[in-house]
Amino acid sequence: MGVARVDITAAARTVLRELAAEHGPLLFHQSGGCCDGSSPMCYPAGEFRVGQRDVHLGEVDGVPVYIGGQQYELWRHTQLLIDVVPGRGGGFSLEAPLGVRFLTRSRVFDPAEQSWLDGCPPRVGPENKR
Amino acid sequence: MGTASKQRDTATVPSGVKLPIAIRSRYENWIGGEYTPPTRGQYFVNPTPVTGQPLCEVARSTHEDVDKALDAAHAAALSWNITSPTYRANIINRIADRLEQNLEAIALIETLDNGKPIRETMAADLPLAVDHFRYFAGVLRAQEGSIGEVDHDTIAYHFHEPLGVVAQIIPWNFPLLMATWKLAPALAAGNCVVIKPAEQTPVSIMAFMELIADILPSGVVNVVQGFGVEAGKPLASSPRVAKVAFTGETTTGRLIMQYASENLIPVTLELGGKSPNIFFADVAEADDDFFDKALEGFAMFALNQGEVCTCPSRALVQESIYDRFMERAVARTEAIVQGSPLDPRTMIGAQASNDQLEKILSYIDIGKKEGAKVLTGGARRVHPGELKDGYYVEPTILEGHNRMRVFQEEIFGPVVSVTKFKTHDDALEIANDTLYGLGAGVWSRDQNTCYRMGRAIKAGRVWTNCYHAYPAHAAFGGYKQSGFGRENHKMMLDHYQQTKNLLVSYSPKKLGFF
Numbered sequence: 101m102g103v104a105r106v107d108i109t110a111a112a113r114t115v116l117r118e119l120a121a122e123h124g125p126l127l128f129h130q131s132g133g134c135c136d137g138s139s140p141m142c143y144p145a146g147e148f149r150v151g152q153r154d155v156h157l158g159e160v161d162g163v164p165v166y167i168g169g170q171q172y173e174l175w176r177h178t179q180l181l182i183d184v185v186p187g188r189g190g191g192f193s194l195e196a197p198l199g200v201r202f203l204t205r206s207r208v209f210d211p212a213e214q215s216w217l218d219g220c221p222p223r224v225g226p227e228n229k230r
Numbered sequence: 231m232g233t234a235s236k237q238r239d240t241a242t243v244p245s246g247v248k249l250p251i252a253i254r255s256r257y258e259n260w261i262g263g264e265y266t267p268p269t270r271g272q273y274f275v276n277p278t279p280v281t282g283q284p285l286c287e288v289a290r291s292t293h294e295d296v297d298k299a300l301d302a303a304h305a306a307a308l309s310w311n312i313t314s315p316t317y318r319a320n321i322i323n324r325i326a327d328r329l330e331q332n333l334e335a336i337a338l339i340e341t342l343d344n345g346k347p348i349r350e351t352m353a354a355d356l357p358l359a360v361d362h363f364r365y366f367a368g369v370l371r372a373q374e375g376s377i378g379e380v381d382h383d384t385i386a387y388h389f390h391e392p393l394g395v396v397a398q399i400i401p402w403n404f405p406l407l408m409a410t411w412k413l414a415p416a417l418a419a420g421n422c423v424v425i426k427p428a429e430q431t432p433v434s435i436m437a438f439m440e441l442i443a444d445i446l447p448s449g450v451v452n453v454v455q456g457f458g459v460e461a462g463k464p465l466a467s468s469p470r471v472a473k474v475a476f477t478g479e480t481t482t483g484r485l486i487m488q489y490a491s492e493n494l495i496p497v498t499l500e501l502g503g504k505s506p507n508i509f510f511a512d513v514a515e516a517d518d519d520f521f522d523k524a525l526e527g528f529a530m531f532a533l534n535q536g537e538v539c540t541c542p543s544r545a546l547v548q549e550s551i552y553d554r555f556m557e558r559a560v561a562r563t564e565a566i567v568q569g570s571p572l573d574p575r576t577m578i579g580a581q582a583s584n585d586q587l588e589k590i591l592s593y594i595d596i597g598k599k600e601g602a603k604v605l606t607g608g609a610r611r612v613h614p615g616e617l618k619d620g621y622y623v624e625p626t627i628l629e630g631h632n633r634m635r636v637f638q639e640e641i642f643g644p645v646v647s648v649t650k651f652k653t654h655d656d657a658l659e660i661a662n663d664t665l666y667g668l669g670a671g672v673w674s675r676d677q678n679t680c681y682r683m684g685r686a687i688k689a690g691r692v693w694t695n696c697y698h699a700y701p702a703h704a705a706f707g708g709y710k711q712s713g714f715g716r717e718n719h720k721m722m723l724d725h726y727q728q729t730k731n732l733l734v735s736y737s738p739k740k741l742g743f744f
Contacts, residue, residue: 129481132665133711134502134539135401135428137479138639139589148481149488168480170665170711174638178596187585188277189402189429191482192458196429197274197290201585206596206635 103213105179105222108160112184112202116142116161119194128160128182130167130175130204131191140165140182140202141193150226157222169224177214181205241286243342244278244616247572250335251437253342256287259295259455260439262302263448268456269294276432279345279580280571282619288432291456293464296424299452300470303395303422306449311392311420318418319367324445326363332441333360336434338572340406343433345580345621346534347571358700359410362718365702366418369720383737389730392420393472396726397465399458399486400435401477402428402582403537403642409435411717412475413451419726424452424471426462430583458482469493473726476500477539479640480711498715498725500539500708502640503668506661507531507542507697508651508683510674514551523695524673528559530697531646532566532578532625537586539712540669542697544637545648546657552650556629559648560606563625568611578644580620587621590643593636594626602630602647632660640666654679661687667709671697690716 108116120126125145131137141148142163153169160182167175187201195202209217223230241253256273258265272290277283289295329336337351346355378386398412405427416423427435432455439453454461466474467489476486477500490497513524531542547555571579581587587610594608607626612618625644628636636647651657661670667689674680674695684692690707693699700706700718707716715725 131479131481132502132639133479133483134640134642135403135478136482137502138593138641139479139585141481143485148485151484171480171639174633174665175635178600178635185585185588187588188583189458190585191478192463192485194459196457196459199274201588203585203588203592205592206599208596208599 103179103209103216104158105217106157106160106165106182107179108182109184112182113161115184115195115198115200115202116163118198120163123194126163126194128163128165128202129154130157130165130171130180132168132171136190136193138204139190140204141191142195142202143192144194152225154226155222155224156228172222178206178208181207242284244281244572247338247342249338251332251339251441253286253339253433253437257289257432257436257455259289259291259299260436260453261295261299262305262452263443266298268292269298274429274457276343278342279582279621280342281616282584282621285342286433288429289455291454291461295454295456296461296464296468299424299454300395300468302449302452303424304470306447307395307422310422310447310450311394313420315370315373318420319370321445322363322367322370322414322418325442326360326367328442328445329356329363329438330360333357336406336437336441339437340434341571341579343431344402344405344582345571347576347579349574349576350534355404355407358702359407362407362410362414362702366414366723369723370418373720373723380733383735385734385736387732387734389732390419390723391728391730393726393728395422395424395471396473396475397468397471398423398425399462399466399474399476399478400425400427402430403534403539405431406434406438408477415722416726417450419723421726422450424454424465426454426456426465429455429457467492471495473497475715483713498717499713500668500715500717501711501713502539503666503689503708503712504544504638504640504664505540505542505666505669505671505689506544506546506664506687507671508546508657508661508673509548509551509555510657510676510679511548511550512675513673514555515675520675525558525562527671527673527697528646529562529566532563532644533698535578535581535623536644537582537642538698540691540698541640541642542669542671543641543646544632545646546651546660547648548657549650549652556605556648560627563606563627566625568622568624569613570617578625580622581643582621584621586642587623590623590641590645593639593641593643594628594645597628597630597634597636597647600630600634600636602628602634602636605629605648607644632663638664654683658683658686665711668707668712669693
């Protein structure tokens with residue numbers, strides 16, 4: 101088998117491609133905390149400094165998705181699905197001027213998936229070390 | 231306000247609403263004491279969460295506008311930075327008076343722009359903002375430097391000096407009050423400000439700036455509207471600001487620190503929390519006023535639709551009273567009156583934006599998938615008529631355990647996750663098992679329990695037998711990933727001031743080294 105830690109909906113992929121056409125290579129970082137937090141932030145690649153403890157959850161449409169290391173430990177049992185909804189704002193995330201906002205939906209991995217993922221730890225940090 | 235009102239186009243407001251101060255159909259930026267159109271001539275549509283319908287248009291600013299605002303701020307700083315504390319305190323007091331005189335009008339605008347109930351803006355947001363200005367006007371007058379006698383002929387003088395021009399990025403949950411938390415100490419300390427309101431709630435601060443236009447010298451406060459990526463980023467990364475103050479979330483907080491590191495400037499960050507609200511068994515010893523107060527303390531998760539960084543979003547209830555307590559807590563929650571934010575009886579209004587509504591629903595969804603039990607609520611609330619497209623959520627209680635996502639991540643909605651504990655040590659372990667440390671609540675009739683828990687919880691504010699009180703006199707800020715720096719309290723002046731030391735020798739004698 102094989103299961104992704106993060107995926108993207110068709111609607112979000114369309115927005116992502118629109119942003120990539122305008123801004124070039126992109127990166128997602130899953131935010132935590134208040135206001136516009138608990139949502140994925142989309143930046144031009146290189147804008148956000150990926151930290152040594154940031155976890156690389158995977159790629160969606162070629163765009164890497166990261167989450168803070170401590171937050172990952174609390175979220176690791178769930179699959180993230182990046183979606184998009186009509187919305188306003190969202191920190192410095194690129195999609196806000198389009199009148200939409202990326203949103204993280206989630207589901208719990210089943211035991212077989214979790215077991216497979218446990219044997220396949222994610223890469224960590226800017227150099228994507230195992 | 232005469233000339234301004236003649237030119238004023240009014241915005242589209244829900245039917246039956248009479249605004250003492252009209253909302254304009256379009257807002258430009260406020261730069262150098264006057265409305266200034268955005269350089270690129272672009273605007274965005276600002277909906278009201280009350281109905282989900284467009285309210286007005288607002289400037290969609292870019293780096294050119296940030297530069298204009300910084301030009302105005304630096305020009306004003308030449309004189310404002312060196313004004314006397316008395317002069318500034320008097321101005322800040324007049325701002326407070328003007329706001330108080332127009333409290334109802336601004337409260338109504340805030341409710342329309344944010345979706346929070348009018349009884350909250352009338353009883354909390356606006357009165358607290360008025361008091362906050364007065365507090366900083368007051369403490370400023372009492373602030374003194376110091377003189378240290380190093381030895382008989384050597385004196386160390388310490389002066390407070392303003393930083394100069396500072397940048398402030400404001401959240402959307404208490405738009406004018408959060409702006410006030412940042413503006414009042416910054417202005418008192420003698421700084422000029424460029425402020426970027428949240429794009430979800432841009433209006434109330436514009437009404438405020440118009441209201442005080444004849445009080446505050448031009449350019450001391452400049453408001454640049456727009457999106458984070460287009461207006462917030464050029465402001466936060468500008469080498470022309472001496473400090474950035476930000477309230478928001480962790481990823482943007484990191485980005486702001488990254489920009490600040492390039493400019494070697496200080497930042498203060500308030501990034502949210504997942505605050506535990508702990509109820510010890512003795513609260514239920516009697517069915518008296520205190521127990522009633524504790525139940526209200528539980529229901530505080532619904533205050534401001536849960537859109538509070540310190541929302542008591544984890545309730546920890548001692549096992550021996552759990553069933554009894556929760557029966558009453560559920561009933562109390564179900565008694566919360568939902569409805570139009572404009573109705574003075576309404577206790578919970580609309581979430582501030584559609585994406586916020588969607589995010590809350592996605593969290594309730596993962597909570598259910600993880601096995602949390604919905605004790606009440608758990609869905610969107612669709613009100614009839616004009617409100618049908620507004621962003622409303624039922625106050626929701628989820629029962630589960632502390633490793634669930636709904637216990638570990640800030641939902642920023644009217645959702646509380648409840649679990650039980652056996653002993654004090656259990657309660658403490660659960661309370662501190664979180665990435666955040668902004669607020670906490672402790673409820674007990676035993677003052678030793680309260681004190682020991684309060685000191686051991688790793689959070690910046692522990693409400694003890696109370697919750698969600700925000701007096702200007704009490705320091706507010708985070709431990710752990712909730713950020714750093716404090717807001718409120720006289721100590722906040724230090725966050726906006728430099729310390730100047732003059733080290734003076736009054737001795738006529740040389741040292742003898744050379």
